[in-house]
Amino acid sequence: MTRLLVECTHVFKHPKINSGIQRVVRNVIQQLPPSARGVECLPVVVLKGKLYRVTRLAPLDSPIFNTIVTFGERFERLAHRFWQLHQRLDSRWRSKTLRRLLYVGYRLTSFGLFGIPLRLIEQINRYQLPQRCEPLQHQPGDQLVLLDSSWHSDFFLHAERLKHDGVGIVAVIYDLIPLSHPQFYDTRLVEVYGEWFDWISRNADGYMAISATVRDQVRAELQQRIGTAEVEKRWFDFFHLGSELDLRSADAAVEPRLKQMFTRPEPVFLMVSTIEPRKNHDYLLDAFERAWACGSQARLCIAGRIGWKCDALLARIRNHPELNRRLFMFNDLSDTSLEHAYAHASALVFPSFVEGFGLPLVEAMQRGLPAMGSDIAVFREIGGEFMAYFDLHDPQSLADLVTGFERSAEFPAARNVADWQWIGWREASLQLAERTARNVLEAPTAQARAYAHCP
Known part of the structure; x- marks a missing residue:
């Protein structure tokens, strides 16, 4: 039996972030059809190496928890700014001794100033989990659709275990810009994205891009990385994004x-x-x-x-x-x-x-x-x-x-x-589900093939 397990871990953990990918993930999950081409569609998250079905993407409507979530997101942004400052200083300083001292200072400050509070916030947020998601047992034939920004995540080993158990992996690709134009990003993000793309190059069975342009770029990149014979074992497709601003409110005031x-x-x-x-x-x-x-x-x-x-x-x-x-x-x-x-x-x-x-x-x-x-x-x-x-x-x-x-x-x-006419988020989510299901159903041998990197 095949199910589409549409992963939304980063948005689930950071529901107030509203930039590009987060907006896409939130809207696709909210509009996810119950099934496509007879294939059940389930929103899922991977937390601490375990798979959960999402029953509520938004946090609980509790002033206390909402305050904690908001504070946590702002604190994470502050920690990110601190990391960016460290990156800028590290790139400017030429002395190895000074850079080593900078690194030590950064690690100590990160642990004391940011690490402990962020861990406490994470523990508090865990009390919401039973009311927002429930454990899910994977099955052979399931397809883990990596919709969210999974290069931020640490569940690769768990995903490989799922693959070993017969679960297919579908990578949603928003762009290849950190690979093609690394000058626009910090060094660490380029490294993280590169590691992630290496991983999906080896492990994904299919690739769903957000435009035909990106689909063609992904296929060309994989031709160079893994060769034509391996590329022919995978499938490539795309879906387009919707346009509604789902967080607007009639009661909210305009700036x-x-x-x-x-x-x-x-x-x-x-x-x-x-x-x-x-x-x-x-x-x-x-x-x-x-x-x-x-x-x-x-x-x-x-x-x-x-x-x-x-x-x-x-x-x-x-x-x-x-x-x-x-x-x-x-x-x-x-x-x-x-x-x-x-x-x-x-x-x-x-x-x-x-x-x-x-x-x-x-x-x-x-x-x-x-x-x-x-x-x-x-x-x-x-x-x-x-x-x-x-x-x-x-x-x-x-x-x-x-x-x-x-x-x-x-x-x-x-x-x-x-x-000019365009689709909404409902149609975008349906495109993703139906085209993924179609490719999976039409290429069953791709999901059944032996896991090449399994000992």
Whole structure:
């Protein structure tokens, strides 16, 4: 008997995080169909090496527990910032002695300041487990679908034991950017992702990407790593993501400063993403500075949490002469405020160097907000003739789109965004389940083959 065990461990443990992958996992799990092509679909987590069926993804509606969860997430973000600081100092210091002292200091501080409180929070959170999940016994023929960001996890050995017991492994691939563009990430994340991809290269039976572009990239990468003969034993497919902002609330207030910004008549161009080098905010500023120099009154609104390797960019924004005049930045918008921004902006701008999908494009266009994006393959896959594209090597190309749209009120795309259609999260979750089930059912020998790395 085959079941799809759709893994959501990271989101289960960190339910308040709302960035890209976490948003995808939460929505897919919430909309997961009970079955697809006759195959039962179950949300699962792997905790302390044990498999659990999720009965409630969100934490309990308890003020005390919610406070603990929120505090724990903020404390983890603080610990992550501390790790980033250590990484920056370690890369700058050349003396081996100083770097060794830095490492010792980092380990001691991490254990005392962060390690003990985080362990206490974890113990408190464990009291919720019986009310949110229940033990699950795996069966031969089950398929463990790694939907969540499993490179953060430590359950590889457990997954290998499941595979030895006849459980197939399906890897959901969001992108290969840490492999193809490692300069955009911290060294440790690149190493962790590389180790994870090595692992799924050897152990996954199938690969489900979030776009056809990424599917083809995964197949090409595996051709180089394991060769054609091994690649032919695996299957490759993709599904597309939905667009609803599921955490918005009719009772929640819109950020007052954001609301005030939209009361003025000048057009607002919205950029939604984590602030990190890959998203190419510097290009965005270069383009708008050129437009402003030519008399444009357009305003640029940057919305997104602060990420990594962005100190110089943040300094540029915070010291910019147009800040809070024609340049605005919001780092902690709720879904309710983001919905307001999508509803009132003139266009979305997305100058990312490389993406696996580009969720803000879909979120914007699904709401009738036209989008301007980098001329890269995956944006062409999503936007087709309904988007306007600019050259990443020439900021003037975006400046010209902005000033032209501002002057003529005619959006520079071949087709009107009002005619563009996309799927919602229900359809996205169904795509994932049905296409995974189809591939598994059509290739039973792939799941039955001997486990090559088992002693």
